[in-house]
Amino acid sequence: MAAGPSLTERRKQATLLEIAEAAAELFAARETKDVTVEAIAGAAGVSIRTFYRYFQTKEEAVTPLLAIGARGWQTAIAESSAADLRGAIGEAITATLNLDSDEDRQALERTRGLLRATMQDQRLAAVWRRVNGESEERLRDLIAARKPDADPFAVRLLAAAATDAIRVTFEHWAAVDDASVVDPVTRAATAFDQLSAGIDGL
Amino acid sequence: MAAGPSLTERRKQATLLEIAEAAAELFAARETKDVTVEAIAGAAGVSIRTFYRYFQTKEEAVTPLLAIGARGWQTAIAESSAADLRGAIGEAITATLNLDSDEDRQALERTRGLLRATMQDQRLAAVWRRVNGESEERLRDLIAARKPDADPFAVRLLAAAATDAIRVTFEHWAAVDDASVVDPVTRAATAFDQLSAGIDGL
DNA sequence: TGCCTATCTGGCACATCGTGCCATCTAGGC
DNA sequence: GCCTAGATGGCACGATGTGCCAGATAGGCA
Secondary structure, eight states: OOSSSOHHHHHHHHHHHHHHHHHHHHHHHSOGGGOOHHHHHHHHTSOHHHHHHHOSSTGGGGHHHHSTTHHHHHHHHHHOOOSOHHHHHHHHHHHHHOOOSHHHHHHHHHHHHHHHHHHTOHHHHHHHHHHHHHHHHHHHHHHHHHOTTSOHHHHHHHHHHHHHHHHHHHHHHHHOOOTTOOOHHHHHHHHHHHHHTTOOOO | OOSSSOHHHHHHHHHHHHHHHHHHHHHHHSOGGGOOHHHHHHHHTSOHHHHHHHOSSTGGGGHHHHSTTHHHHHHHHHHOOOSOHHHHHHHHHHHHHOOOSHHHHHHHHHHHHHHHHHHTOHHHHHHHHHHHHHHHHHHHHHHHHHOTTSOHHHHHHHHHHHHHHHHHHHHHHHHOOOTTOOOHHHHHHHHHHHHHTTOOOO
């Protein structure tokens, strides 16, 4: 075997993704409340007990799919050394959301379907909100770490602006069928510029 | 009897608030998962079955307390006839959050305690996010109704900016002990100005 | 005043949820 | 080839959320 992670570790990761994709497929077909954990576990080929070792609730199971990308652009900000914070965030958004390979584009299109189901189901919407909320919290810590003397309220506001720029962009992108939709990457970057333009002290 | 609502209707409202306050008190004392529906129902003087006629889950029980005010400033926007939409939203925020009576101030201080417990508990945080998310949705519809020809994406962004200005203000206000904290009303209005300053087309 | 109906309430049953506990099996080091 | 750590599965159990039915009460009508 070549790389670092052991066989056991890779199996665990594969099982986690299998469960997540099984859950996403079932949630796309029926209402969340009509999908039992037993069904998800069965579709993923694991026992109920094992399901609960990977996720706390059945709704949580789609978190890995919804959170794809979030980690990426946040570490990009953390590693960026640009002096201009707003510029750094804007660049991180553009760099991370930009998709070069066809594989990436396919993954994004699957995410679009999941996001549509997510926005129409109370329970899944709660997961989407949690993912974004936690993303905002991490971003807040990142900004505070880079600007220790900044006004804490301005830090909160900037973190909210960045998170919302991406969140609203994705929600709109998932909701609209129009083929002439502006490229999500450009739109998210523009939205962040608009929201953050008036924030002073950063 | 004087006013419109019947005795039955007023009793229901009283029961709902009793449950909500009993839940808030218990949640402030212990972790959410260590509070059973049986305990809340008992503290509120109703049966478990009746509890579930008022709320779907135990966490939901605090929704009426967290959503106080949200309805207020949204109807203020709906009824406002100002041509300038951003100005109307800013005025609605100021007018609704402004507290004249001592009673209002006491209620706000209780909300502060509840909000602190809310931000430190996963389950309650989810309720807070849902309340804000639904508030954003309603605001989005309000804006779209007032500006039918506006760019749908700009509408989403403006609704998000207004909701976040208030949400972040309250979260910061609840988190900080400092007595010199800027008045929440002024701060929310300023935050909305900052976030919405760069949004074009509205 | 006395009845009637709508509905609010409570108790019971039941499927499902989420977790603690223990037995079994497999990966990977010796 | 053996041995230990950890992943998995089965079982039990308290808690959750809802359908169903019966008793109690508000408020309209004769």
